[in-house]
Amino acid sequence: MPTAQQPSTGRRRNPATRAAILATAFDVVAELGYARLTIEKVAARAGVGKQTIYRWWPNKGTLVLDAVLERSVGADESAELPDTGDLEADLAHVLVATVEEFADPAFDRALRGLTAAIIEDPELSEAYRERLDEPMRELKKRRLRRAQEAGQLDPDVDLDLAVDLIFAPVTRRWTERSGDLTPDGARAIVRHALRGLSGAAPSPPRPRRRRTAGPAH
Amino acid sequence: MPTAQQPSTGRRRNPATRAAILATAFDVVAELGYARLTIEKVAARAGVGKQTIYRWWPNKGTLVLDAVLERSVGADESAELPDTGDLEADLAHVLVATVEEFADPAFDRALRGLTAAIIEDPELSEAYRERLDEPMRELKKRRLRRAQEAGQLDPDVDLDLAVDLIFAPVTRRWTERSGDLTPDGARAIVRHALRGLSGAAPSPPRPRRRRTAGPAH
Amino acid sequence: MPTAQQPSTGRRRNPATRAAILATAFDVVAELGYARLTIEKVAARAGVGKQTIYRWWPNKGTLVLDAVLERSVGADESAELPDTGDLEADLAHVLVATVEEFADPAFDRALRGLTAAIIEDPELSEAYRERLDEPMRELKKRRLRRAQEAGQLDPDVDLDLAVDLIFAPVTRRWTERSGDLTPDGARAIVRHALRGLSGAAPSPPRPRRRRTAGPAH
Amino acid sequence: MPTAQQPSTGRRRNPATRAAILATAFDVVAELGYARLTIEKVAARAGVGKQTIYRWWPNKGTLVLDAVLERSVGADESAELPDTGDLEADLAHVLVATVEEFADPAFDRALRGLTAAIIEDPELSEAYRERLDEPMRELKKRRLRRAQEAGQLDPDVDLDLAVDLIFAPVTRRWTERSGDLTPDGARAIVRHALRGLSGAAPSPPRPRRRRTAGPAH
DNA sequence: GACTAACCGAGACGGTACGTCTAGTCTTTTC
DNA sequence: GAAAAGACTAGACGTACCGTCTCGGTTAGTC
Numbered sequence: 003m004p005t006a007q008q009p010s011t012g013r014r015r016n017p018a019t020r021a022a023i024l025a026t027a028f029d030v031v032a033e034l035g036y037a038r039l040t041i042e043k044v045a046a047r048a049g050v051g052k053q054t055i056y057r058w059w060p061n062k063g064t065l066v067l068d069a070v071l072e073r074s075v076g077a078d079e080s081a082e083l084p085d086t087g088d089l090e091a092d093l094a095h096v097l098v099a100t101v102e103e104f105a106d107p108a109f110d111r112a113l114r115g116l117t118a119a120i121i122e123d124p125e126l127s128e129a130y131r132e133r134l135d136e137p138m139r140e141l142k143k144r145r146l147r148r149a150q151e152a153g154q155l156d157p158d159v160d161l162d163l164a165v166d167l168i169f170a171p172v173t174r175r176w177t178e179r180s181g182d183l184t185p186d187g188a189r190a191i192v193r194h195a196l197r198g199l200s201g202a203a204p205s206p207p208r209p210r211r212r213r214t215a216g217p218a219h
Numbered sequence: 220m221p222t223a224q225q226p227s228t229g230r231r232r233n234p235a236t237r238a239a240i241l242a243t244a245f246d247v248v249a250e251l252g253y254a255r256l257t258i259e260k261v262a263a264r265a266g267v268g269k270q271t272i273y274r275w276w277p278n279k280g281t282l283v284l285d286a287v288l289e290r291s292v293g294a295d296e297s298a299e300l301p302d303t304g305d306l307e308a309d310l311a312h313v314l315v316a317t318v319e320e321f322a323d324p325a326f327d328r329a330l331r332g333l334t335a336a337i338i339e340d341p342e343l344s345e346a347y348r349e350r351l352d353e354p355m356r357e358l359k360k361r362r363l364r365r366a367q368e369a370g371q372l373d374p375d376v377d378l379d380l381a382v383d384l385i386f387a388p389v390t391r392r393w394t395e396r397s398g399d400l401t402p403d404g405a406r407a408i409v410r411h412a413l414r415g416l417s418g419a420a421p422s423p424p425r426p427r428r429r430r431t432a433g434p435a436h
Numbered sequence: 437m438p439t440a441q442q443p444s445t446g447r448r449r450n451p452a453t454r455a456a457i458l459a460t461a462f463d464v465v466a467e468l469g470y471a472r473l474t475i476e477k478v479a480a481r482a483g484v485g486k487q488t489i490y491r492w493w494p495n496k497g498t499l500v501l502d503a504v505l506e507r508s509v510g511a512d513e514s515a516e517l518p519d520t521g522d523l524e525a526d527l528a529h530v531l532v533a534t535v536e537e538f539a540d541p542a543f544d545r546a547l548r549g550l551t552a553a554i555i556e557d558p559e560l561s562e563a564y565r566e567r568l569d570e571p572m573r574e575l576k577k578r579r580l581r582r583a584q585e586a587g588q589l590d591p592d593v594d595l596d597l598a599v600d601l602i603f604a605p606v607t608r609r610w611t612e613r614s615g616d617l618t619p620d621g622a623r624a625i626v627r628h629a630l631r632g633l634s635g636a637a638p639s640p641p642r643p644r645r646r647r648t649a650g651p652a653h
Numbered sequence: 654m655p656t657a658q659q660p661s662t663g664r665r666r667n668p669a670t671r672a673a674i675l676a677t678a679f680d681v682v683a684e685l686g687y688a689r690l691t692i693e694k695v696a697a698r699a700g701v702g703k704q705t706i707y708r709w710w711p712n713k714g715t716l717v718l719d720a721v722l723e724r725s726v727g728a729d730e731s732a733e734l735p736d737t738g739d740l741e742a743d744l745a746h747v748l749v750a751t752v753e754e755f756a757d758p759a760f761d762r763a764l765r766g767l768t769a770a771i772i773e774d775p776e777l778s779e780a781y782r783e784r785l786d787e788p789m790r791e792l793k794k795r796r797l798r799r800a801q802e803a804g805q806l807d808p809d810v811d812l813d814l815a816v817d818l819i820f821a822p823v824t825r826r827w828t829e830r831s832g833d834l835t836p837d838g839a840r841a842i843v844r845h846a847l848r849g850l851s852g853a854a855p856s857p858p859r860p861r862r863r864r865t866a867g868p869a870h
Numbered sequence: 871g872a873c874t875a876a877c878c879g880a881g882a883c884g885g886t887a888c889g890t891c892t893a894g895t896c897t898t899t900t901c
Numbered sequence: 902g903a904a905a906a907g908a909c910t911a912g913a914c915g916t917a918c919c920g921t922c923t924c925g926g927t928t929a930g931t932c
Contacts, residue, residue: 012906013897019909035339042887051910056889118335120395122252127396135397156416162398163407164416166388171380174387177394178337179344180352181379190380198415199373199381229876230928236878259918268879273920446881447923453883469773476913485884490915552769554829556686561830569831590850596832597822597841598850604825605817611828612771613778614786615813624814632849633807633815667903691892702905707894 015058022048023055027069032108036066036115063119063126070116071133073109083145089154090192092145097172097188104176104183117177139165155196168195232275239265240272244286249325253283253332280336280343287333288350290326300362306371307409309362314389314405321393321400334394356382372413385412449492456482457489461503466542470500470549497553497560504550505567507543517579523588524626526579531606531622538610538617551611573599589630602629666709673699674706678720683759687717687766714770714777721767722784724760734796740805741843743796748823748839755827755834768828790816806847819846 026048030039039062045052059065084092104110120127142165149155155164171191175181243265247256256279262269276282301309321327337344359382366372372381388408392398460482465473473496479486493499518526538544554561576599583589589598605625609615677699681690690713696703710716735743755761771778793816800806806815822842826832 011899013899013908015908016897037339040887041889045910049910051908051912052889053891053911054909057908114338117394118338121331121335121338122254124396131395131397135395154417156411159411159416160407163388163404163411166391166398167384167408167411167416170387170391171383173391174383177334178348178352179341180348181383187380190377191384194373194376194380194384194415195412196415196417198411198413198417199376199384200371200413200415228874228930230930231877233877233928257918258920262879266879268877268881269920270880270922271878274877445879445925447883449882471773474913475915479884483884485882485886486915487885487917488883491882548772551828552772555765555769555772556688558830565829565831569829588851590845593845593850594841597838597845600822600825600832601818601842601845601850604821605814607825608817608821611768612782612786613775614782615817621814624811625818628807628810628814628818628849629846630849630851632845632847632851633810633818634805634847634849670904692894693892696905700905702907703894704896704906705904708903 019048019050019054020058021072023050023058023065024069024072027065028073028108028112031066031069031115032112035111036062036118039066039115041065063123064129066112066116066119067126067130067133070112073112074134081141083141085145085148087152089145089149090196093168093196094189094192096142097169097192098185100169100172101183101185101188114177142169164195168192171195236265236267236271237275238289240267240275240282241286241289244282245290245325245329248283248286248332249329252328253279253335256283256332258282280340281346283329283333283336284343284347284350287329290329291351298358300358302362302365304369306362306366307413310385310413311406311409313359314386314409315402317386317389318400318402318405331394359386381412385409388412453482453484453488454492455506457484457492457499458503458506461499462507462542462546465500465503465549466546469545470496470552473500473549475499497557498563500546500550500553501560501564501567504546507546508568515575517575519579519582521586523579523583524630527602527630528623528626530576531603531626532619534603534606535617535619535622548611576603598629602626605629670699670701670705671709672723674701674709674716675720675723678716679724679759679763682717682720682766683763686762687713687769690717690766692716714774715780717763717767717770718777718781718784721763724763725785732792734792736796736799738803740796740800741847744819744843744847745840747793748820748843749836751820751823752834752836752839765828793820815846819843822846 023044027039027044030044030047034043041052041055041062044050044065045055055065059068084095086092104113116130120130139162143161146155146161146164150157150159150161168191171181172183172188175183175187181187240261244256244261247261247264251260258269258272258279261267261282262272272282276285301312303309321330333347337347356379360378363372363378363381367374367376367378385408388398389400389405392400392404398404457478461473461478464478464481468477475486475489475496478484478499479489489499493502518529520526538547550564554564573596577595580589580595580598584591584593584595602625605615606617606622609617609621615621674695678690678695681695681698685694692703692706692713695701695716696706706716710719735746737743755764767781771781790813794812797806797812797815801808801810801812819842822832823834823839826834826838832838
């Protein structure tokens with residue numbers, strides 16, 4: 003998405019062409035995957051000359067990144083994660099939504115393609131972080147910060163660590179196609195991320211009430 | 220590495236050739252990445268005919284998987300994670316070792332190559348799980364099970380979930396090159412995974428000891 | 437026509453493929469001309485991979501040269517120009533045959549293509565000379581030498597000059613599509629090349645006889 | 654150089670632009686040859702839009718023809734070949750001048766480019782004949798006609814044939830880079846073209862004199 | 871000890887795609 | 902309205918690899 007300023011003269015970039023290329027790229031990666039996505043195929047399907055793609059995108063990776071971004075709702079400044087006051091429920095809601103996105107074959111394959119591109123290309127992963135990951139992470143951190151202020155979250159915990167602890171397990175199950183990637187699985191992850199794994203401080207709410215009540219004796 | 224039974228007659232497979240191919244494949248993927256690894260390059264560098272590679276590996280992915288496996292120590296049945304009785308320290312030890320492995324450029328690039336292959340290929344990811352992921356996961360679960368038996372871990376928690384909660388954040392930071400991938404970061408992850416993120420029961424150990432001492436009254 | 441000795445190992449070159457390529461190249465250049473002949477087109481029409489062409493011919497020019505050579509009868513060592521004792525008639529016969537070759541559209545266009553290639557490429561013109569021009573020129577010079585020995589040709593004249601004087605005018609008319617390229621035109625050229633243009637010794641045979649007889653007075 | 658009538662209104666064609674394009678075209682063809690001359694390269698080097706070239710020249714060939722014409726002195730109506738009375742010397746003089754022109758690399762390459770264009774394009778060769786070849790040929794024929802009138806040239810010979818016989822051998826040696834393209838070679842060609850190759854009427858003046866003198870006995 | 875099956879290096883082959891270059895055309899702005 | 906700038910579709914360039922297929926030669930075993 004080269005945001006270069008328009009030169010003072012010469013023909014302008016055709017926005018319809020750009021849109022057609024990105025839509026086609028998304029379809030192709032969703033259908034064939036990243037490895038079998040070909041600039042030639044995208045050009046042919048989009049009814050576009052190859053050079054028009056090479057003019058604006060230096061490689062497959064940036065093209066696919068733009069294609070995925072174009073489809074994603076996009077986390078604008080004003081967007082926010084749900085906040086009902088119940089942190090666990092809100093996080094579970096988000097995570098379940100993620101699980102459901104992964105269940106859409108087109109989205110799944112497109113995102114796998116993007117991930118395959120990113121993992122071997124530091125520059126692309128930098129762009130990905132800036133334009134997709136960081137905005138989403140910011141949303142998550144804002145929600146967690148409010149929870150922290152409300153005393154629902156350890157005030158000393160680093161919010162980036164918290165985000166990773168809550169969201170990474172689902173991502174891992176998706177990339178490696180291991181473990182169950184179900185709404186219930188997602189909910190269990192949130193529960194244990196918030197309450198921890200240690201046996202001495204069991205997870206259900208009762209023990210905690212007991213603990214709080216303890217000093218009352 | 221199809222371990223097909225040897226036919227009754229004919230020349231036997233040359234193990235030196237196999238080793239040379241896998242070693243070269245590892246070097247090439249470590250040097251150029253998965254996308255730019257080609258069978259021709261591996262064959263040429265290994266001083267081997269292309270057909271010799273195609274005879275034994277159906278595609279790049281399986282070749283790279285074998286190449287990485289050949290280099291990895293390999294989790295045999297008898298292997299075990301450290302068990303000093305201090306669960307948190309033992310897990311931190313393992314995670315720090317992982318972080319250090321990722322710091323080796325050759326290993327980093329080879330593993331990225333393998334991951335790129337896996338993410339788009341369900342069959343390969345199945346093979347990867349069976350031969351690399353599951354054995355390692357089994358080790359981890361054995362250690363956690365002992366902790367559970369010792370009352371150091373929530374007896375109700377699913378061990379697969381526990382493994383994901385502890386190990387996924389580091390993997391995620393590695394794949395996306397985000398967040399800090401340091402020994403201290405790894406230790407913080409273990410600490411919070413075990414104790415949770417909830418604010419009502421702060422993480423430092425002292426309060427907990429006090430709590431344990433409480434019933435002594 | 438890389439006549440490299442076969443390597444001791446590896447698959448051998450397929451002669452049928454070579455023949456198919458050259459035949460197709462001839463057809464294409466005869467149909468579209470040299471400028472619009474494309475390696476891709478030749479490959480596609482011959483049912484051959486592009487690389488197979490590039491493997492054996494470094495460029496369009498060498499391909500077209502080989503294609504034309506393959507079609508030409510080829511002047512082998514034993515070939516000779518006609519020798520009836522009548523030099524003028526024999527040369528006229530050859531030149532008329534050339535004019536008739538040029539009248540064949542396929543041959544005309546192929547040869548024009550080859551000439552277009554040669555005129556801008558010194559290396560190719562060297563190859564052309566060695567393999568097409570020199571052998572033909574040798575034939576011509578052999579015939580002229582015999583005429584010289586028979587006293588029918590100026591014994592002091594350089595045979596290369598003689599060949600040029602006799603054959604160049606027809607070639608020129610062909611390349612520039614100017615003047616008449618007819619059997620009669622060819623015969624007139626031979627006649628004047630042999631007898632010269634000077635007015636003092638007019639060309640028709642009778643006057644000369646008369647001249648010889650003249651002094652009898 | 655389509656000599657389209659000037660439109661009655663609007664901006665007029667810029668003669669400086671035309672000159673810049675033709676000069677650049679000549680340089681490019683002299684440097685890279687016809688095959689590697691591209692409209693884009695000429696436009697870029699001349700600091701001109703591609704469309705400006707396409708507006709005035711339908712293809713590479715006409716552009717190069719114009720470029721060469723612009724450089725050539727141009728045979729205007731009043732120009733004449735030298736006429737000292739000595740036909741052989743005068744023709745040799747012209748032919749030697751031609752040989753010397755071919756020795757200039759820039760002119761050589763430009764003319765080769767033009768010839769390559771012409772040989773495959775009947776329309777262009779028509780234009781070439783009208784604007785370059787015919788005017789030159791007219792000059793030559795005028796000189797030969799005067800020689801004919803002076804009894805120095807066979808009165809029956811077709812002047813076009815005579816021109817070809819005298820000038821084609823040099824052109825041939827140039828296009829095919831064969832034979833010697835030297836002043837002496839050129840002089841020998843003129844000599845033999847005028848006197849012929851036949852042995853019975855040997856070329857040096859003496860034998861002829863002997864013949865004439867012979868009957869004196 | 872001959873036979874034979876499979877392995878192996880080498881490399882030709884029909885293909886696909888690469889990323890670049892150019893052809894011509896079209897659009898926009900400036901002069 | 903000419904000209905410069907440059908986007909656009911189309912398609913060839915020459916290269917790199919794909920996966921398959923000989924080819925000659927080399928090992929093992931079995932008969």
